[in-house]
Amino acid sequence: MEKKLTGSTVVVTGGTGVLGSCFCRALADNGAKVAILGRSLDKAENLATGINNAGGHAIGISVDVCDKAGLENAKEVILNAFGAIDILINGAGGNHPEGVTADEYFDSEKRNSGVKDFFELGLEGMDHVFRLNYMGTFLPVQVFAAEMIGRRGCSIINISSVSAFLPLTKVPAYSGAKAAISNLTQWLSVYFAKEGIRVNAIMPGFFLTDQNRSLLTEPDGSLTARGHKIIGQTPMGRFGDPEDLISTLLWLCDPASAFVTGTVIPVDGGFTAFNGV
Template sequence: MMDEFSLKDKVIVVTGGTGILGGSFVLAIAKAGARVVIIGRNKERLEEKKNEVEALGGEALAIQADVMQQEQLISARDQILSAYGKINGLVNAAGGNVPEALLKPEQDIFDLNIEATKKAMDLNLWGSIVPTHIFGASMLNTGGSIVNISSVSSKKVLTRVLGYSMGKSAIDTYTEWFGVEAATRHQGKIRVNSITPGFFLTEQNRRMLTNEDGSLTDRGEKIIRATPYGRFGKPEELNGALIYLLSDASKFVTGETITVDGGYTVYGGI
């Protein structure tokens, strides 16, 4: 049974691999036996994460690239195929809020920064679609699994983060659409699923949820009250769902999402 969850001999690409969640994914994938390709924009952080993998006894390839730049991703794909000859999986962990797109409490809804909102939506939607189409095509010979990262903001309305929420809602639709199309056109060789995290402290949301002294903001307190577990999630608590979706244990699963949110989306408040 455990062999089904192994990623041994697989090559898995993680975009946004230097972030809080993406970085946790990278280490979990390495521990599961895969050679992991870390993609991010910051060269120093890429090298740090690569060194972390190697300290665990794993193998990693760090590539500096922006998920919104097709040419950079094509170059990254060519480097991966040159190094390993195949790509077996992709985790689209790049994304997040754009500060300028956040609607401030003192602003009216009609003060929304439209261009920044478009940018936030594009990052969270096209920042997954573009890598999927570039790296996914390389999986046709070997087969593979693609994992997108959604958000509870696609299930319940969260104030202030319209662009982010629209991008993640579109990811849900894209995951279902691509899952069906890939299954019918390519005989199930490529599957795509997603993980819907609840609230985890990341670089993008930390200032919204906690104060400088570590105490909760009003928004953070509301979230904790609405989460039956009574706390934020820990990055490693997403890893079980991730390894399952990347491994052969989920080989008949496509177009689905696994929600890891401490009960947030199902809680009625009483």
């Protein structure tokens, strides 16, 4: 599928993250003009510079995906720089410490001991996770899909998580928010079907990112107890590499998947297929 995206304009939210930056480079390598959206302007522009120096086409833009006015401004910059928008990849997301329990199971003996259980989860943290993941996908679709109406062959790709399919212990906010992303993906796929806008999601398994690295690995690189548990539940026996997502991403962007919409595709080393026995 090399260079199949030549001439296409792709918007990537969360484009400066570990996974997002890999997406941006791969899309540019395949001929796309890439708009890199992230909170840090320096990171977005540095990534764009690297892509441009390698012969690609990219611009970096600082924006908060929960700020609709900011997204509208970013859209105008993209339209002026690259023209019509063909593909939106919603890569922004994350968790918050106040949406995480300390233990996997409730222990009444620890109640009121200072150990954060379900009853101690803060509304601020829960709200942050849902806004970032759900509204941070909903709003970019609302802004950028408006430019796809009346133009066939456009595509939206959301990022779900295996925690949407199999809720992970300790992270009720993140699991719930990602489940909402999977549901929104299916809803949008039906809503936009008559316009020829395809909407799909990738469901990554466990990939080491800046947000989860300290939870899954020790400072020396060895696995934490949670890391061991995850690898033990992953038949392929390793964490994913960002590059493992690229073939699925490019396929969903490409006309080769023209009849594929409303899917949530796991890329997880077999995690969701394994029942532990």
